[in-house]
Amino acid sequence: xxLTYLIYNAFGVGGTVRTVFNQANTxxxxxxxxxxxxxxxxxxxxxxxxxxxxxxxxxxDNRSGSYVDWxxxxxxEDTSWHDxxxxxxxxxxxxxxxxxxxxxxxxxxxxRIVVGTRPTINLVIAEFADEALVRVxxxxxxxxxxxxxxxxxxxxxxxxxxxxxCLTEEDRAAYAEAFPGVRVERIPNALHSLDVPRTDFxxxxxxxxxxxxxxxxxxxxxxxxGQVVEAHPDWTLRIHGGGxxxxxxxxxxxxxxxxxxxxxxxxxxxxDDELAKGSVFxxxxxxxxxxxxxxxxMNCGLPVVSxxxxxxxxxxxxxxxxGLLVPERDVDALAAGIIRLIEDEELRRxxxxxxxxxxxxxxxxxxxxxWEHLYEALTAAK
Amino acid sequence: MAAxxxxxxxxxxxxxxxxxRDGHIRILGTVVTGGTPDETPVDEPWTLRLTSxxxxxxxxxxxxxxxxxxLKRSVTRSAERTxxxxxxxxxxxxxxxxxxxxxxxxxxxxxxxxxxWDLHLVSARGGKKLVLxxxxxxxxxxxxxxxxxFPEQTEAGVDVLPYxxxxxxxSVRCARRDSAKGASA
Numbered sequence: 001x002x003l004t005y006l007i008y009n010a011f012g013v014g015g016t017v018r019t020v021f022n023q024a025n026t027x028x029x030x031x032x033x034x035x036x037x038x039x040x041x042x043x044x045x046x047x048x049x050x051x052x053x054x055x056x057x058x059x060x061d062n063r064s065g066s067y068v069d070w071x072x073x074x075x076x077e078d079t080s081w082h083d084x085x086x087x088x089x090x091x092x093x094x095x096x097x098x099x100x101x102x103x104x105x106x107x108x109x110x111x112r113i114v115v116g117t118r119p120t121i122n123l124v125i126a127e128f129a130d131e132a133l134v135r136v137x138x139x140x141x142x143x144x145x146x147x148x149x150x151x152x153x154x155x156x157x158x159x160x161x162x163x164x165x166c167l168t169e170e171d172r173a174a175y176a177e178a179f180p181g182v183r184v185e186r187i188p189n190a191l192h193s194l195d196v197p198r199t200d201f202x203x204x205x206x207x208x209x210x211x212x213x214x215x216x217x218x219x220x221x222x223x224x225x226g227q228v229v230e231a232h233p234d235w236t237l238r239i240h241g242g243g244x245x246x247x248x249x250x251x252x253x254x255x256x257x258x259x260x261x262x263x264x265x266x267x268x269x270x271x272d273d274e275l276a277k278g279s280v281f282x283x284x285x286x287x288x289x290x291x292x293x294x295x296x297x298m299n300c301g302l303p304v305v306s307x308x309x310x311x312x313x314x315x316x317x318x319x320x321x322x323g324l325l326v327p328e329r330d331v332d333a334l335a336a337g338i339i340r341l342i343e344d345e346e347l348r349r350x351x352x353x354x355x356x357x358x359x360x361x362x363x364x365x366x367x368x369x370x371w372e373h374l375y376e377a378l379t380a381a382k
Numbered sequence: 383m384a385a386x387x388x389x390x391x392x393x394x395x396x397x398x399x400x401x402x403r404d405g406h407i408r409i410l411g412t413v414v415t416g417g418t419p420d421e422t423p424v425d426e427p428w429t430l431r432l433t434s435x436x437x438x439x440x441x442x443x444x445x446x447x448x449x450x451x452x453l454k455r456s457v458t459r460s461a462e463r464t465x466x467x468x469x470x471x472x473x474x475x476x477x478x479x480x481x482x483x484x485x486x487x488x489x490x491x492x493x494x495x496x497x498x499w500d501l502h503l504v505s506a507r508g509g510k511k512l513v514l515x516x517x518x519x520x521x522x523x524x525x526x527x528x529x530x531x532f533p534e535q536t537e538a539g540v541d542v543l544p545y546x547x548x549x550x551x552x553s554v555r556c557a558r559r560d561s562a563k564g565a566s567a
Contacts, residue, residue, distance in 0.1 A: 254531065257401075257533075259530060259532055259533070260401070263523060265523065266529065277522065
């Protein structure tokens, strides 16, 4: 089969990029023709490993410092589509250039399965990709996160798609109810490999990872770790990732005098190695679309403790069996959960073993099988 | 005087914790030789030495400077120039050490607009001087200059800030408040 994934920025560090790359790598490994079309390209190298056989097409390439469209188009700007989408889609010249490049790209596709990975892209696919193509929505967000004119646009556009694929069962149920005429599936993100470094529990280190923004709740994790340090001053916390809240979090670390215990290490392209250095993984997100990094930590054999977000962690973790779930946004409970794991080595090891079993369910093979079966069925139904 | 020499590769004063607060910079760590804690006795107690990069580099005073300085010193002792090396006592327990630098000792009367002090633990063993750079290398966290930020303390108009260098050594930056603000260490 021939697959084209459309993604916003294949050269930025993020969960969607990582999971799409994982899918692309496993599909190309199985002999399929795989292409990733990215709306932006600023860097030479992508942030995660990508099989050489996966073609990368930059719809707008800015590596040289000036914009170059994928087809080197330099003609008149097409403005005819502006009123078909929410106003934000055409609000500035950069966005309009990218959308125009994508429209021309989609019009040229033949005999391919087109997969959109964010709402703007899905709206453009619904409007401009040939209906004879298999058109699939990969939804990384819950239906309730789409508001106002976006929700209206999505309600109209997704009706015409061949399938909507969600990450969690809760999302699947919500989309199935909203789009009764469309095939809606739940296919979780796959781990890129089950062959990753495993923790040996030798370090007194708690780890976490994610974009440093308000949603990840790292301010709450740092607060909680202040309590952990009072009980266990020989333990440290490493948070891997970058983002807009870095300075705010650094100020919090200084104010709490946690500079000997809490380290914001920045982004890493060796996340598995860094996770495996920890002995406990903590997740403090206010919400998660899926909770990929939680799964990656479990894959490294880490016992995890997480806020019980509305979706995501609660589908990955069975409290007390393969990890700990604590009430969302409850700093004291998060601290107590971390301390419990620190103090109970037997529990750490039991949860670790169970976490490895859970992670295996999300290995590349079972998840890729599911994708293949879906794409085959959708192609046959055309 | 013994020749200044380090005790070989893999020898340094490994930092465990740095506490810049309450008017002091407290440093806790371990003497490390060949990558492992070293509690071999030394000839004299360990001392923490701070060496100013800028004062070492200062050009030799001119004849006129010397005369002016001599006059100043004759008027008041406090006008004496701060030496380029400052020494502070170190308490040890086996291979572990603790040293405390009062911030007021770095907020000197003749503070330079910006000054950087490099930290070493010094002693001697078998007649050979030991000079161990203070740094943190055993935590598998290179690049601490960007990762670890300590709080700044201010004394007598001088901002005093410990920081990790590009090589994960510990240094202290002092900056006079009346000089340009905002530049990084």
